[in-house]
Amino acid sequence: MKFFLLWAAVHVSQYVLFLYFLAINSVYTALILLALRDIVRHAYLTTSRVSRRQLASEFYFKPVSVIVPAHNEAAVITQSVQALLNLHYPEFEVIVVNDGSTDDTLERLRLDFSLLPCAKPVRLQVPHEAIRGVYRSSVYRHLIVVDKFNGGKADAINAGINVSAYPIFCSIDADSLLEPDALLKSSKLFLEDDELIATGGIIRILNGCMVRDGAVTEIGLPRGFLEAMQVLEYTRAFLSGRTGWNALKSLLIISGAFGVFRKDMVVAVNGYRKTVGEDMDLVMRLHRHCRDRAIPYKILFVPDPVCWTQAPYSLRMLLKQRNRWHRGMIDALLTNREMILNRKYGATSLIGISYFVFVEFLGPLIELFGYLSIPVLYYFGLLSTKFLVMLVLLAVFWGISINIGAVFLDIYNFRRYNRTSDILRLCVLSAAEFFGYRQIMLLERLKATLTFRKKDWGTQDRRVFEKKGTAV
Amino acid sequence: MLEILTQSPHFYDYVTAAVLLLGVFNVAEVLFLLWNKARVERSELKRQDLKRLASTALITATDPAELLPKPADEEDFAAYSEAIASVLDSFEGEIAVKAVGLISDLGIDEHYRRLARHRVWYKRGNAIDILSSFRLKANKEFFLAVFRSETSLDVRYRIIYGLSLLTREHSDIRALARMLSGLPYLTAKYTEDIFYNIITALKAAGNEAEFGIFMREIMHDGAVLNLVKRDCITACYAASCEKGRGLLMEYYAAFPEEPEILMAAVKALARIGDFSVMPAAIRHPDWRVRLAALKYAHLCCMDMIPEIRALLRDPNYHVRLNAALALAKSGEKGRAALREEAAGADAFAASTAAYALGQEAA
Numbered sequence A: 001m002k003f004f005l006l007w008a009a010v011h012v013s014q015y016v017l018f019l020y021f022l023a024i025n026s027v028y029t030a031l032i033l034l035a036l037r038d039i040v041r042h043a044y045l046t047t048s049r050v051s052r053r054q055l056a057s058e059f060y061f062k063p064v065s066v067i068v069p070a071h072n073e074a075a076v077i078t079q080s081v082q083a084l085l086n087l088h089y090p091e092f093e094v095i096v097v098n099d100g101s102t103d104d105t106l107e108r109l110r111l112d113f114s115l116l117p118c119a120k121p122v123r124l125q126v127p128h129e130a131i132r133g134v135y136r137s138s139v140y141r142h143l144i145v146v147d148k149f150n151g152g153k154a155d156a157i158n159a160g161i162n163v164s165a166y167p168i169f170c171s172i173d174a175d176s177l178l179e180p181d182a183l184l185k186s187s188k189l190f191l192e193d194d195e196l197i198a199t200g201g202i203i204r205i206l207n208g209c210m211v212r213d214g215a216v217t218e219i220g221l222p223r224g225f226l227e228a229m230q231v232l233e234y235t236r237a238f239l240s241g242r243t244g245w246n247a248l249k250s251l252l253i254i255s256g257a258f259g260v261f262r263k264d265m266v267v268a269v270n271g272y273r274k275t276v277g278e279d280m281d282l283v284m285r286l287h288r289h290c291r292d293r294a295i296p297y298k299i300l301f302v303p304d305p306v307c308w309t310q311a312p313y314s315l316r317m318l319l320k321q322r323n324r325w326h327r328g329m330i331d332a333l334l335t336n337r338e339m340i341l342n343r344k345y346g347a348t349s350l351i352g353i354s355y356f357v358f359v360e361f362l363g364p365l366i367e368l369f370g371y372l373s374i375p376v377l378y379y380f381g382l383l384s385t386k387f388l389v390m391l392v393l394l395a396v397f398w399g400i401s402i403n404i405g406a407v408f409l410d411i412y413n414f415r416r417y418n419r420t421s422d423i424l425r426l427c428v429l430s431a432a433e434f435f436g437y438r439q440i441m442l443l444e445r446l447k448a449t450l451t452f453r454k455k456d457w458g459t460q461d462r463r464v465f466e467k468k469g470t471a472v
Numbered sequence B: 001m002l003e004i005l006t007q008s009p010h011f012y013d014y015v016t017a018a019v020l021l022l023g024v025f026n027v028a029e030v031l032f033l034l035w036n037k038a039r040v041e042r043s044e045l046k047r048q049d050l051k052r053l054a055s056t057a058l059i060t061a062t063d064p065a066e067l068l069p070k071p072a073d074e075e076d077f078a079a080y081s082e083a084i085a086s087v088l089d090s091f092e093g094e095i096a097v098k099a100v101g102l103i104s105d106l107g108i109d110e111h112y113r114r115l116a117r118h119r120v121w122y123k124r125g126n127a128i129d130i131l132s133s134f135r136l137k138a139n140k141e142f143f144l145a146v147f148r149s150e151t152s153l154d155v156r157y158r159i160i161y162g163l164s165l166l167t168r169e170h171s172d173i174r175a176l177a178r179m180l181s182g183l184p185y186l187t188a189k190y191t192e193d194i195f196y197n198i199i200t201a202l203k204a205a206g207n208e209a210e211f212g213i214f215m216r217e218i219m220h221d222g223a224v225l226n227l228v229k230r231d232c233i234t235a236c237y238a239a240s241c242e243k244g245r246g247l248l249m250e251y252y253a254a255f256p257e258e259p260e261i262l263m264a265a266v267k268a269l270a271r272i273g274d275f276s277v278m279p280a281a282i283r284h285p286d287w288r289v290r291l292a293a294l295k296y297a298h299l300c301c302m303d304m305i306p307e308i309r310a311l312l313r314d315p316n317y318h319v320r321l322n323a324a325l326a327l328a329k330s331g332e333k334g335r336a337a338l339r340e341e342a343a344g345a346d347a348f349a350a351s352t353a354a355y356a357l358g359q360e361a362a
Helices: A002-046 A049-056 A077-085 A105-112 A153-163 A182-192 A225-247 A263-268 A278-292 A315-335 A343-361 A363-379 A385-413 A420-450 B011-060 B074-090 B094-105 B108-115 B121-134 B139-149 B153-164 B170-181 B188-204 B209-219 B226-238 B242-254 B259-271 B287-297 B305-313 B317-328 B331-342 B347-361
Strands: A064-070 A092-099 A115-117 A131-137 A143-148 A168-172 A176-178 A196-205 A210-212 A215-218 A258-262 A298-309
Touching: A002 A225, A002 A298, A002 A343, A002 A363, A002 A385, A064 A077, A064 A153, A064 A182, A077 A092, A077 A105, A077 A176, A092 A105, A092 A153, A105 A143, A131 A153, A143 A153, A153 A168, A153 A263, A153 A278, A168 A182, A168 A263, A182 A196, A182 A258, A182 A298, A182 B188, A196 A225, A196 A278, A225 A298, A225 A315, A225 A385, A225 A420, A258 A263, A258 A298, A263 A278, A278 A298, A278 A315, A278 A343, A315 A343, A315 A420, A343 A363, A363 A385, A363 A420, A385 A420, A385 B011, A420 B011, B011 B074, B011 B094, B074 B094, B074 B108, B074 B121, B094 B108, B108 B121, B121 B139, B121 B153, B139 B153, B153 B170, B153 B188, B170 B188, B170 B209, B170 B226, B188 B209, B188 B226, B209 B226, B209 B242, B226 B242, B226 B259, B242 B259, B259 B287, B287 B305, B287 B317, B305 B317, B305 B331, B305 B347, B317 B331, B317 B347, B331 B347
Parallel strands: A064 A092, A064 A168, A092 A143, A196 A298
Antiparallel strands: A115 A131, A131 A143, A168 A258, A176 A298, A196 A258, A210 A215
């Protein structure tokens, strides 16, 4: 009886693994195909003359509050704020929220932007830690700095929302740089579609690029393997992943590094929740809020507004970041578990959330089971050499196709990486990912699954953006 | 192991074929990327050259078509159309006439008219956009014909946009309004754009009064959405429609329960320097109307300080804050009122007053 059960378990697990492998790769392939259709169409229409003229027109716009949460960002804050003040936009304010920094972030801001105390009454619409003071720059009238007790990124953005004056807000990380027209391109969508409640642009890796006066002047693939590998991952995640989810109306993440939201909707869901995955959590709650109340809404990803961000350059920092992302995702799924496989939430639940549960959350467990069981099965003669070789080849070649597909979407449509050597390196990295990198990330995600209740963010080391024309 | 699959006679053949296919596909993709990179770089250079050549020929030559090579592919057409549209935007008179002549001499209009009937909707949309940018009167009939047969809403909206640039007389506005009301309301920006284009085109043709007649016609027309009426008013605001003063007042009086229309009317009137509705607007029950009025209250020459001061106790935060800011901008009398309020017992009024005074001092 025991032998029979073991035999049955082995056979069932083989089928599960094989079907899972087929399903997951088919999903990625389908996403790439959907993204290709969407991106080509988008590129075609946004490059038309009329669209460009409309973008340049200053008659119609909605003023935007740009909120920058900053905790111990003294190394980059001045350049980052300078870049934001140079955005091409008719009416906006920049609100930097100093979230109880222990370094001299506030002092830097005070000196570099001539801050003066300001008695701005703050409307308490969403909860956050107490504000110590509000300052306004005497040089740049649209720069406000909020100094508050430490409460985390979500808490800092909530404080920014309360201080903000405009109906749309854009949250951006302090270590990121927005392209000058990024705000125009993303907020324009709010004018074109009354149902739009949130949108996000693409996040690209700043490492390897040249930065001058707070703007990216030359784009290049970073030299380091880890950093270059992240370029590939971001390209895949944004261009094939999010664009594909867009097409399926199931977008669940708008990156915390660059997202634009309708303030009334975010206030309606009580703002950001204190968690390590506050970006995904917010988007899920927005979906829930609108579906529960039958409010027509849209949450969209757009591939052309670009935000450049610094990627971790050491393995230790990278693992820490991935661990945090995975914990954030699990927390968001658990908090919004009512949405899992619930027909009331339509495609968002049945497609988007199911993907996160079965692929992103369970995926690492199933993949690990595969890595462990295949050698055992092979050792006991339950797996033929021919089958094993063919399976590995199929998995690797299919994976490479998905990666190169994402590179193709980027290079063909947006042509950011123009050097032949960069294109070839991205293609080589598409294959290299399967030999070590993927497995290390898998282990970290498993670690995060086991410790998902931890709430700490950890610290990230920053590099100064610009050193007179040198690459970051 | 997976016997059902592996024992099938062709299982390994299929898997091998899939692996080979994926391998070939990957290599082909990489090669295509490299080839495409070289192609795009070449065509970009060619496109820039053509644009420069076309612009120079239009400005300097008597018959530019003789100097310019016939467009051979899509890139050439795009380069020529961009150059011509830029010239049409910047020049009038002889150069503009030559540019219009070049459109037909090089077969550009024919090319995009063909594309406007392409089976892929976004290619049709792009062709309509390009034809619109030429603002050719001759395209009006074509646009109307395409509109009748067009199935995609996106393209239909673009056709209406193109037609709005060609408005000359009253019948054109009526036709456009009918076409617009036949489609679902898109967005405020789109409708405003359409009416803005109409007003600008009418102004250029010296027929601005036609728009006033049109607005009076639709004022009590139940078939026209109030949102569309509001967008007409905001278009007047954007296009500085000075002749519409009386009409805007009529709209303000006719829609006392429609805050969207009232806000638009208050803004449009303020833009042309008419503040007669201000006293009523800052007492309106809807906070959005009060707020819209407060934004311009400091420009009004009537003494409205007592009314604005009362709004420092408004239940709405935005109204309180803007009342304080309006007082701060209303000269010494306004600032004196703010100072009194800042020292007063009402905490809400005191904090907003202190903020506005601080702003003013900074």
